[in-house]
Amino acid sequence: MNLVLFLLSGVFLPLFPLSWLFNRLVASAPGGWAKALSILVLPQLGVLLLWASGPWFSGISNPWHGLVAALALCTAILYAFRAISVREITIWARFMATSGLALAWLQVLAGVSVAQVQLSLLAWSIPGALLCLWAGELARRMGGAYIGLSGGVARVLPRLSALLATGALAATATPVFPGFFALLKTMGTLPAGWILFLLPVLFLWGWSIGRFLQDLLFGVYRGTAVEDLGTAGTWAGALVLVVFAITGLFFWGATWTVS
Amino acid sequence: MSGNPMDVLAVAIPFLPVLSAVVIFLFARHRRSASARTSVGVTFLVFVLALAELGGYLVSGTPQDVTIGVDWGSLWIDPLSLIMWAFVSGISLLVHIYSVRYMVEEPGYPRFFALLDLMTATILFMVSAADLLTLLAAWFLVGVLLYFLLGHDTDRPAAGRYAFWTQITYRFGDLPLWMAAALLGETYHSLSLPVIFSRIQMAPAVHTLWGIPVLEVVGFLVALAAFARSAQFLLHGWLPYTMDGPTPVSALMHAGIVNAGGFLFNRFAPVFEHAGDVLHLAFLVGLVTAITGSALMLIQNDVKRSLGYSTMGQMGFMVMECGVGAFPLAVFHLIAHGFFKASLFLSAGNVIGDARRQDGVPADPVYTSVVERRPRRPSRLPWMVAAALTILVPITVLALSHFFVAAHAFYEQGVLILLFFGWVTGAQALFAAHKMTRTNPWRLMGGILVSFVLIVVGYTLISHYFGNFLYPGGRGERLYKAASLGSFPFAALMLVLALLFVGGWALTFFADTLxxxxxxxxxxxxxxxxxxxxxxxxxxxxxxxxxxxxxxxxxxxxxxxxxxxx
Known part of the structure; x- marks a missing residue:
């Protein structure tokens, strides 16, 4: 039974190859809201299942810990690497979230408390969920959430593009968003030798966000005229991002990482 | 944080540009003139406050640690921070003022000023960070903000492409700094830079990693981060292409941001005191960068691209200075180069405009006599006199100026290498003067000699007093010692360099006649x-x-x- 719970937690708290199922589940959710909700809820469920399988998990020997940690790092690297060639925003958000969420396993293995792991998951889930929502808005206006096909989306949809760009930055551990501090926290749990394998994740995220922004912002738009996001929607999105950043700065950064 | 008014001012300095950016975003994002006025006004205020803080330190002479309430986000108001604050806010003010008219017809004018303010704030935080987290966050954010500044004109895909090159190189350079921060935090059990550095001084050789002293590994990682930020060879490809951004951003980039490598070497100077091998590597990398950058500069036919490669060459020299242990000289270099390069970039447009009207190419003697048929009596100094002047005058001036300032400095290898390069540079200037044909060659040579003496004496005095300001209490000498080689390799290096340069002169002297x-x-x-x-x-x-x-x-x-x- 515990093994079943452990495997299920590997699906929801994505760990390759079970992460494939996590992505399949999120992809099959209908609409932006459902996708966003699944990115937020499934990893939390994964942590709870993992803790429910606690006696089995804490009973395994250290070599298995090393194996799971290596698999978590490989999952993070794999999905970050796969994200560099993605141009559809929902898929990009899924891959980036999977890459970040996999790192939570390293905190679990280091004995970080459940509450802190759950907070850490939010650092990756929230930007992924927001991107899924805004990708839905983009798809409603342009028929698809593909960037780089028409180019110059920022000129015709400045508000939505600003939210997408900022959300993408939050998803790639940019200071002052919580992802930056969650990554530092993860780094703090690793021995020096293991950090060398975490750094490629950071590099691939940097590459991925560079390509994302290049496709989203630059070029001359040649499609039909589209209406931008409304003022209320823009302010609501901006408010969520600002609160998220302030929480990162003063909560994650000030107390959590330093402790 | 104490209630000392100077402390309050110190904390205000990096926060004021953030406040300006927020005000522009919330209240002036559709008001072009108001956004520019707010931004320039606040930057001017920051510059004045930075100068006041520097003046306050010069009067009191005591460094201070100012912490903003929490365990991270702390500022270290030491001489390096103060001098960098004054420099950064000065360059930023120039760029702001220039941008008011230069960018006026561009879309996103208020956004541009808000981003400039955020960039200024981030650099101010970076140069004064007293803990690893703040340093890392600010170091990281500079790359992100630079991406948006370079890619301000979103209609041009090329702007996005080259902004991406910069961003990805910066990200590559961020990685070693993350690793270095993790190692320092783990080894010295603190995130505070002053605490870590004091523990290093107490027990420098205690810790090892994989059999290598931790400080050597950390020094190597910090140097790698500095190489990427300062466009050293193999990590330089992005620098010339930053010209595709707006000219004020190019100026800020080449005058300020690219110098961050020199700052990082100085910030981690206590680590480099125990990482001599890394300093030797830095010297080598700087040398290769200086030669490559200068060679690439010479074949450019585009003014701004040529300036870009000139920056690369200068960054090579700056890293070389760190490599020989002359850390304060690197700071002086980055400040001097910053103002000099900012003025070149900001006036590049005028120069190009003038060149279209009048090329300004001086008349060639052959052209003058053959085409214009104007009789001339070109003459040069006898080559023996010129050779003697070329070799003897620079070394005499350099040696005397150093002797009067600090005679003991002759015992430092780094000083000798710098003297050597000064000698070579001076000799080249005199040699170039000798090759010019003039009706009164003595007058020309006299003018060059007087200029040379003034520059060398000024530079020597400034570097000496600047060194005492940044590294009081003999810390500068420890850095020179760390950069020293064994006596045999040092002698061999000097001999090889001397032969190379003398051979080069001889080749140039005899090239025409033979x-x-x-x-x-x-x-x-x-x-x-x-x-x-x-x-x-x-x-x-x-x-x-x-x-x-x-x-x-x-x-x-x-x-x-x-x-x-x-």
Whole structure:
């Protein structure tokens, strides 16, 4: 039974190859809201299942810990690497979230408390969920959430593009968003030798966000005229991002990482 | 934080530009003139406050640690921070004022000023960070903000492409700094830089990692981060292409941001005191960068691209200075180069405009006598006199100026190497003067000699007093010692360099009389063409990176298809 719970937690708290199922589940959710909700809820469920399988998990020997940690790092690297060639925003958000969420396993293995792991998951889930929502808005206006096909989306949809760009930055551990501090926290749990394998994740995220922004912002738009996001929607999105950043700065950064 | 008014001012300095950016975003994002006025006004205030803080320190002479309430986000108000604050806010003010009119017809005018303010704030935080987290966050954010500043004109895909090159190189350079921060935190059990540095001083050789002293590993990682930020060889491909951004951003980039490598060396000076091998590596990398940057600069036919490669060469010299242990000189260099390069960039447009009207190319003596048929009596100094002046005057002036300032400095290898380079540079200037034909060659040579003496004496005095300001209590000498080589390799290095330079002079002196270019040119023409083609393609380094990234993206795409995008 515990093994079943452990495997299920590997699906929801994505760990390759079970992460494939996590992505399949999120992809099959209908609409932006459902996708966003699944990115937020499934990893939390994964942590709870993992803790429910606690006696089995804490009973395994250290070599298995090393194996799971290596698999978590490989999952993070794999999905970050796969994200560099993605141009559809929902898929990009899924891959980036999977890459970040996999790192939570390293905190679990280091004995970080459940509450802190759950907070850490939010650092990756929230930007992924927001991107899924805004990708839905983009798809409603342009028929698809593909960037780089028409180019110059920022000129015709400045508000939505600003939210997408900022959300993408939050998803790639940019200071002052919580992802930056969650990554530092993860780094703090690793021995020096293991950090060398975490750094490629950071590099691939940097590459991925560079390509994302290049496709989203630059070029001359040649499609039909589209209406931008409304003022209320823009302010609501901006408010969520600002609160998220302030929480990162003063909560994650000030107390959590330093402790 | 104490209630001392100077402390309050110190905390206000990096926060004021953030406040300006927020005000522009909330209240002036559709009001172009108000956004520019707010931004320039606040930057001016920051500059005045930075000067006041620097003046306050010069009067009191005591450094202070100012912490903003929490365990991270702390500021270290030491001489290095104060001098960097004054420099950064000064350059930023120039760029702000220039941008008011230069960018006035551009879309996103208020956004540009808000981003400039955020960039200024981030650099101010970076240079004064007292803990590893703040330093890391600010170091990281500079790359992100620079991306948006360079890519301000979103209609041009090229702007996005080159902004991406900069961003990805910066991200590559961020990685070693993350690793260094993790190692320092783990080894010294603190995130505070003053605490870590004091623990290093107490027990420098205690800790090892994989059998190597931790400080050597940390020094190497910090140097790598500095190499990427300061466009050292193999990590330089992005620098000349930042010209595709707006000119004020190019100025800020080349005058300020690219100098961050020199700052990082100085910030981690206590680590480098125990990482001599890394300093030797820095000298080598700086030397290769200086030569490559200068060579690439010489073959450019675009003014701004040429300035870009000139920056690369200067960054090479700056890193070389760190490599020989002359850390304060690197700070002086980055400040002098910053103001000098900012003025060049900001006046580049005028120069190009003037050149279109009047090329300003001086009359060639051959053209004057053959085409214009104006009789001339060109004359030069006798070459023996010129050679003696070329060799003796620079070394005499340099030696005397150093002798009067600090005689003991002659015992430092780093000083000797700098003297050597000063000698070579001075000799080159005199040699170039000798080659010019003038009706009164003594007058020309006299003018060059007087200028040379003034520059050398000024530079020596400034570097000495600047060194005492940044590194009081003999810390500067410890850095020179760390950079020292064994006596045999040092002597061999000096000999090889001397032979190379003397050989170069001799070749140039006798080239015309012995028709060396004619005979050598025929034999080495193929090599010359290959070299020229390689340089004109910037040594194919960017092509190599582009090909590599294409291969990786293609592999990523195939993997996604194979895994059905899940």
């Amino acid at each position: 028709d060396l270019w004619g005979s050598l040119g025929a034999r080495w023409r193929g090599t010359y063409l290959v070299l020229y083609a390689s340089l004109s393609r910037e040594l194919y380094i960017n092509d190599l990176y582009a090909r590599l990234s294409q291969i990786l993206i293609s592999a990523s795409r195939r993997l996604n298809i194979w895994l059905r995008w899940c």
